[in-house]
Amino acid sequence: xxxxxxxxxxxxxxxxxxxxxxxxxxxxxxxxxxxxxxxxxxxxxxxxxxxxxxxxxxxxxxxxxxxxxxxxxxxxxxxxxxxxxxxxxxxxxxxxxxxxxxxxxxxxxxxxxxxxxxxxxxxxxxxxxxxxxxxxxxxxxxxxxxxxxxxxxxxxxxxxxxxxxxxxxxxxxxxxxxxxxxxxxxxxxxxxxxxxxxxxxxxxxxxxxxxxxxxxxxxxxxxxxxxxxxxxxxxxxxxxxxxxxxxxxxxxxxxxxxxxxxxxxxxxxxxxxxxxxxxxxxxxxxxxxxxxxxxxxxxxxxxxxxxxxxxxxxxxxxxxxxxxxxxxxxxxxxxxxxxxxxxxxxxxxxxxxxxxxxxxxxxxxxxxxxxxxxxxxxxxxxxxxxxxxxxxxxxxxxxxxxxxxxxxxxxxxxxxxxxxxxxxx
RNA sequence: GCGGGCGUAGCUCAGUUGGUUAGAGCGUCAGGUUGUGGUCCUGAAUGUCGCGGGUUCGAAUCCCGUCGCUCGCCCCA
Numbered sequence: 001x002x003x004x005x006x007x008x009x010x011x012x013x014x015x016x017x018x019x020x021x022x023x024x025x026x027x028x029x030x031x032x033x034x035x036x037x038x039x040x041x042x043x044x045x046x047x048x049x050x051x052x053x054x055x056x057x058x059x060x061x062x063x064x065x066x067x068x069x070x071x072x073x074x075x076x077x078x079x080x081x082x083x084x085x086x087x088x089x090x091x092x093x094x095x096x097x098x099x100x101x102x103x104x105x106x107x108x109x110x111x112x113x114x115x116x117x118x119x120x121x122x123x124x125x126x127x128x129x130x131x132x133x134x135x136x137x138x139x140x141x142x143x144x145x146x147x148x149x150x151x152x153x154x155x156x157x158x159x160x161x162x163x164x165x166x167x168x169x170x171x172x173x174x175x176x177x178x179x180x181x182x183x184x185x186x187x188x189x190x191x192x193x194x195x196x197x198x199x200x201x202x203x204x205x206x207x208x209x210x211x212x213x214x215x216x217x218x219x220x221x222x223x224x225x226x227x228x229x230x231x232x233x234x235x236x237x238x239x240x241x242x243x244x245x246x247x248x249x250x251x252x253x254x255x256x257x258x259x260x261x262x263x264x265x266x267x268x269x270x271x272x273x274x275x276x277x278x279x280x281x282x283x284x285x286x287x288x289x290x291x292x293x294x295x296x297x298x299x300x301x302x303x304x305x306x307x308x309x310x311x312x313x314x315x316x317x318x319x320x321x322x323x324x325x326x327x328x329x330x331x332x333x334x335x336x337x338x339x340x341x342x343x344x345x346x347x348x349x350x351x352x353x354x355x356x357x358x359x360x361x362x363x364x365x366x367x368x369x370x371x372x373x374x375x376x377x378x379x380x381x382x383x384x385x386x387x388x389x390x391x392x393x394x395x396x397x398x399x400x401x402x403x404x405x406x407x408x409x410x411x412x413x414x415x416x417x418x419x420x421x422x423x424x425x
Numbered sequence: 426g427c428g429g430g431c432g433u434a435g436c437u438c439a440g441u442u443g444g445u446u447a448g449a450g451c452g453u454c455a456g457g458u459u460g461u462g463g464u465c466c467u468g469a470a471u472g473u474c475g476c477g478g479g480u481u482c483g484a485a486u487c488c489c490g491u492c493g494c495u496c497g498c499c500c501c502a
Contacts, residue, residue, distance in 0.1 A: 010493085064501075084502060112502070117426085120496070128502065199498090273501050296502075318502060348460065383462040398460055412462070 014124025024339045033129040036152035042107040047088045053078040069113045081113035085130040094309030102135035121292040127321040134314040141315040143254035166267035167282040171244035180221035191271045231266045276300045295319035342369035344391040346382035348398035355402045362423045
């Protein structure tokens with residue numbers, strides 16, 4: 001086979017196929033997302049995967065723009081595969097802002113595309129669970145969104161031993177920086193430095209801060225802020241209880257009422273890259289912090305007005321399928337997940353096919369999932385196949401069964417059998 | 426965009442300082458006589474050794490290029 005022949009057998013770079021075993025895992029994740037969202041009163045929506053490039057560009061920086069899968073349709077329209085769901089959500093809400101009742105709680109499971117180098121935990125295509133609460137000012141929105149995500153994690157077997165939610169507030173950071181006399185213009189540089197703190201040496205970080213325009217005193221102040229470990233320390237540095245501080249305090253209190261405060265912690269280093277976050281931001285990580293963020297999100301204030309809608313404050317959360325699948329796999333929680341195979345039905349001779357079909361139909365009316373053999377086969381071959389395919393039960397119909405009007409249904413795991421009457425033909 | 430590692434059977438990999446028809450395990454399929462699976466035994470199929478070029482009497486092995494995969498960095502969902 002030549003190179004060309006082989007490459008046509010592979011999915012394009014960064015894109016994924018889901019064979020049945022992998023699809024079962026994917027379904028388990030989707031179903032956890034879906035039922036957690038429903039339990040928390042979110043309504044599902046969906047939208048087209050293709051968006052107008054113009055809409056996506058409004059929100060994206062130059063760097064992100066290069067990573068958008070864009071193309072022209074045959075009439076020359078500039079279109080793109082959506083890199084995230086939020087612009088679409090904002091568009092849908094802005095278009096019907098007068099007709100919708102707020103605050104609204106919506107969720108979507110959206111396939112998103114990003115043209116970039118693939119790495120561990122990051123493909124060019126992924127599914128992202130999006131939770132949004134729009135037009136609610138209070139931190140109850142943050143609490144609800146976080147609690148919903150935690151609920152999904154717990155359905156997948158991930159608890160406080162495995163993951164932690166790191167919470168911060170951009171507003172609090174801004175207050176702290178203001179209080180230290182660091183000009184607004186260069187707050188962004190400090191946000192960037194926070195992200196680098198573990199990766200670069202302190203000397204390198206302070207050098208980059210200085211080159212961004214911070215004075216020596218500013219850099220020292222920035223380091224005092226970046227070293228904060230608790231909310232209480234932050235309050236002391238602020239010298240007063242700012243609104244941003246009280247919001248965080250209130251959020252932690254709400255999380256404790258949901259009994260998920262064990263998973264939550266204040267973490268000054270969480271800033272999130274996305275430009276549109278304005279208030280509280282959060283990210284969930286595996287305990288060992290070996291993987292990328294499991295989910296992340298925060299409060300945005302300007303999203304709707306940027307699209308020409310009425311200003312509304314919202315909270316959003318994005319939870320991708322790739323990292324959680326890696327975490328589940330690393331912690332051995334995928335072992336039990338495989339395609340559901342209920343009852344296998346086989347028959348010895350072509351003559352038993354009609355009776356087998358009638359029996360299959362009877363079981364199916366009872367709501368069972370029945371895989372009826374497509375051709376007759378030997379008993380040995382049939383049971384061997386049924387066993388390795390992971391069926392719960394198997395039944396084999398030969399002349400004797402048809403004559404007796406009865407078939408033995410065998411439970412494969414313990415080899416016990418029970419008799420079931422065949423329907424009359 | 427920058428840097429590291431790796432491409433041999435469906436999968437995991439051996440393959441000695443270049444030397445005959447390239448191997449193992451797992452998996453798959455078929456058999457071990459009469460209609461019941463996980464063990465065991467026997468047998469079988471499958472590779473232009475990623476691709477192209479070069480060096481050589483001779484290349485899976487050495488060199489160059491290329492494509493692909495992968496892991497970091499940058500950035501970010």
